[in-house]
Amino acid sequence: MILSRRALIKDGMLAVSAGMIMPTVFSRALLSARAQAREGVRLAQAASERTLIVVQLAGGNDGLNTVIPYTDSHYYQMRPALAIKETQVLPLDQRLGLHPEMTGFKKLWEAGHLAVVEGVGYPNQSLSHFQAMDIWQTLDLSGNGREGWLGKLVAGLVDQEGHPFKALDIGGQTALALSSLNAQVPTLASLSEYRISADPQDRDGGASRLEALLKLYNSYPRSAPYAALLETTALAAQEGARRLHQVANAYRPAVAYPQGPFAEGLKILAEVIVNDLGLRVGYITLGGFDTHANQQETHAQLVKTLSDGLYAFYTDLALHGKADQVVIMTWSEFGRRVEENGSLGTDHGTAAPMFIVGNAVNRGIFGEPPSLTNLDDNGNLKYTVDFRSVYATVLERWMGASAQDVLGSSFDTQDFLPSS
């Protein structure tokens, strides 16, 4: 997590940090006309770019009760209490259907904007939440990775353009997927709090106090503990806060979002996209999927939150004319055991489906639903699609990035996105 000074110099960020003590960065009024013109050009460019929104379903989503093999009798045998009745399933095709609470996803499917990748996983799962989460985010199958795949992607983008909102993580802590050895991803839980308060006694709106503070960060000895992390954080925060509140806040949600923190977070992402702040990667987490007991009601609520939230988000973007430039991808660290347990829940499993949403996606079921009879020694599904091939598809076919560079080796791509 500690950024090396050398890396900063190499990536040209030191030049940016030198600007920290320039008074012009503190006030819009002081921006020169030239700088404003430059800004306009840059924002226009940013608007033409594509955005990826990654949704983490934390805790291990029960894939079999999300995309349901409703014509497979084994499903009903293994889950006498928890199986969703065939008559309630929202069918996608002759084999698979959605959980009845996922009406939003069903609408996206009918409109042609939803793809499902079935049977996604990786070899030798340990059934540990935390190792699985680390693997999905760092691609290090030993679970000891420190740099996230999206962090690598974003670091490249930041280097080129130095934009503070290339990536945005909604939450209190930057996701491991976004952690990078040489870039800081803005992370926020509340848009209104993402600003620097001023003391009303300060007649200059806090400008000189902020200037003094940034000078303390800029002159903090390079050799001191956490020096690079502290300085880049301060720089990213003040620059991001300034940019965020400088944009005239034209955004109004075009739809009524559901209640709750997940939808609130999606609204922040929508605002950043609609305001053309140049977002390339957005990240948000919905937690609570570890349903070992009495899962029916909990799981129904969670998939409803997911489906309603993303449907509102998609519709909002579409009504703002932004749906063409956004693709959404969901993932969870694992699916759950095929056979239900004795507590009306399910235990840690392996393979699970991923969802891809957007105007750009090819509607359909991709990958192969794993067999419910040919299970591993723990009674879990055998994966049919390597998660890294899903990442490779998104990187190459949507982000225009080299999957080889980001993932470290090459993987097959899937056809849920067009190849050109």
Next chain:
Amino acid sequence: MDKAASSSSEGPTWPRLEEQETPPSGTPPSPPSRPEYLARRRRLGLAGLGLGAAGLLAGGLTVEQLWQRSHTPTPLAEQQLIGHLLRRAGFGAGPDELAFYRNLGFTAAVDHLLNYQHSSDDELEQRLEALHLNLDRPQDQQRWWLLRMAWTQRPLLEKMTLFWHGVLTSSFRKVGGPRFYRRMIIQNQFLREHAFDTFDNILLGITSDPAMLFYLDLTKSTRNAPNENYARELMELFTIGLGHYTQQDVTEGAAALSGWHVRGFASYYDPASHNDRLKHFLGHSGNLDYRDVIAILAEHPATPWFLARKLFSFFVYENPSTEDLQPLVDAYQQSKHNIGAVMRALLLSPQFVSAKAYRSRLKSPVEFAVGAYRALGIQDDAALLPQFTTLMGQTVFDPPNVAGWPGDKVSAFWLNSGTWLTRLNYVDLLLRRGLGRGSARPLDLQAIIEKQRLASPEAFVDYFAAFLLDGELASDRRTQLVSYLTSPATGAQESVAFANGKAYPLSRVRGTLYLLLASPEYQLN
């Protein structure tokens, strides 16, 4: 510094620092004479500036700090020592508390913290009582605990409780619904009462804790349908760690652990609900029950290493070596798993008082928010405190998941742009408004200046830096603060007068304290 460094194990261990770097040829491995040592450190430090990542000196000390040490007559290491102890084994301290512990000396201070029974917290309990908090409400629960941390005379006990809450964790979101949120307080009281007990007793208590029984579903386990959730996390996250058990140990452990249930705010063991078949668990066979599982785990060779790593990373520094952990493991085994003995070994270890440990972790949101509140002696009802720690990334009684807070293990996770902005805004509000309900109660700086007879802007900076930063503020940075305080401010406003007769704008004086608390140095613990 000289006294501490040379006379006892209480001082920072300079030899350890030396070991981190390759000494120039001809330099003896033992601590060199002082001038030679400093000269070398400065050379290395300056070289570090051009070396990128190597710029983070192994000892975690800045060139400026070392430079300052060599030029100041005050016993800075002593000063660092107690400030460091109270930040790690507590939540920082104001000037009076710092002076109290400094008078005890380091070893006696450690024992004072460990033998907390001798310090009364009656006043704390009365003050909390007077707030009429509703402990069925998560926000009030958070205030209740955060204020304990701020007001306690037993700082290590509260810090240890916070450590356990990050390891043997539960969240109010899954303890049986709003009517039973208070189960979190019961769990918290258990962790506090047994914070220094044997690990066996702690594991027995947490296994049968009502909140935990719900949080990890053990209450759902029955004779014929054991639930594997608790069994897995008990091994993976509470005792031995990944790689020391198999999926079969999970299912067998689950069967052995069955039998515990919850009724209201109490738990009970129902033998009829216990699965009494033959089980094979981590190499042991028999009709094992929860007592056997816990005895096996507490005795397992991986357990003391697992626990020592967590304690060391939380209290000392991250990525400890085997040598760092060995004394803690020994203490665990020699004391029959007594956590008080392990903690005493930790706090009195050379590593704890090493330069490598000093400022080697970022303050957690709770350490930051409670620390500033406690050190400045703010006396309001802290109604706004919980929401600020949440925005900084930590909500007590609501960890992100069963693994607790990642920042407890790797403190850099605490810092990002959003949490940094919240830290700034917290400081701003704390100083000019306070955190209480109702009207603003700004920190009365004029009163502090008069009481402490602070003669000048320099004295003002030094007074606060002394207890907020152990006086460890490099001279150029002190100059920056003083020049901010004395710089002219536009427009008419209130002013604050120093004993030298000069007055300065309130925003500048208050802003200087803001800068101290928002500085890079103060983000470190």
